[in-house]
Amino acid sequence: MKKLYFLFLFCCASANSTITPEILLPAGSNQKQFQINTIGENSPIQYIQQNSSCNDAKYKNFYVPAEGTNSVDELSPGKIPFAQWFCLYATDIYEDGYGPGLAEGVSYSKTKSLWIKKKNKKTDISPAYLNTPYKPIDLYNISSPNSKGFAIISRNILISDRELSKNSPVKKIIYFCMIRDTEALCGVGSLVHNINGQEIDFTPYALKSLESMEIGIH
Incomplete structure (x- = not known):
């Protein structure tokens, strides 16, 4: 019964993309400057699948303009803030959440129709x-246009988290799941990167990318 409830709830996700609480790209960024990235079996990022329903997911990868220039070439594919993708079953996310086992987690509130924090x-x-x-x-x-979910931003960093970023110290981590029908596309990544000597916080860019996510698009 639980599976049928959530299937009904999310099968017709609103086309109105939103982030709550609201977040905007930094001043000087242009929402029209992005590249389309596709997630699938041939994705250059590590991709682990319980099922193949998340294949061909697409999202906008927004460029970070170089300081003092009009360049949009600073955001190379190696600088996207996601390090791993997981295609999981939605029912598992509703029952267990998704995250690294912190003092806080998230759970879905049916009454509020929102993901909320909980103490573990x-x-x-x-x-x-x-x-x-x-x-x-x-x-x-x-x-997003055809899915709903959540993102957790954590500043609790372990030595083992260093593998999320080869070129920059790990200072902030994003954990997320976007759900469409019975599948959940989840992931993790490091949010702070050094670009040409500048330390860039990718948090707003990563959240905007998730807001643009479309899962199962062929």
């Missing part, structure tokens, strides 16, 4: 986080 039980927190100072997460609810 100590037994649900990954041991690596138990002895480190905790920094509260930021949670965003996201609606």
Whole structure:
């Protein structure tokens, strides 16, 4: 019954794309300057599948203009803020959430029709986080043209997180899931990158990319 409820709830996701709380691209950015990236079996980013329903997902990868220039060439494919993709079953995300096992997690509220923060039980927190100072997460609810989901922004960084970025120290991590029908396209990535000596926070760009996500487009 739970599966049927969520299938009905999300099968007709609104075409009105939104991010809650609202977030805008930084001043000087141009929303019309982007490249279309496709997620699939041949994606250059690590892609793990429980099923193949997420194949051919597409999203806008917004360019970061170089400071003091009109260049839009600073955002190369190696600088996109996503490091791993996972095609999972939506029912698993509704039941268990998605994230690294922090002191806070997310759960879906049927009454509010939103993803909300929750405090995790100590037994649900990954041991690596138990002895480190905790920094509260930021949670965003996201609606894209044909999917809905959430993004978690975390500043709780472990040594093992260094693999998310080969060229820049990992300072902020995004965990997300976008859900369409019975499939959930989830992922993780590092949000702070060094471009030509400038430290760029990709948080607004990553969230806007998720807002543009279209899953199962052929």
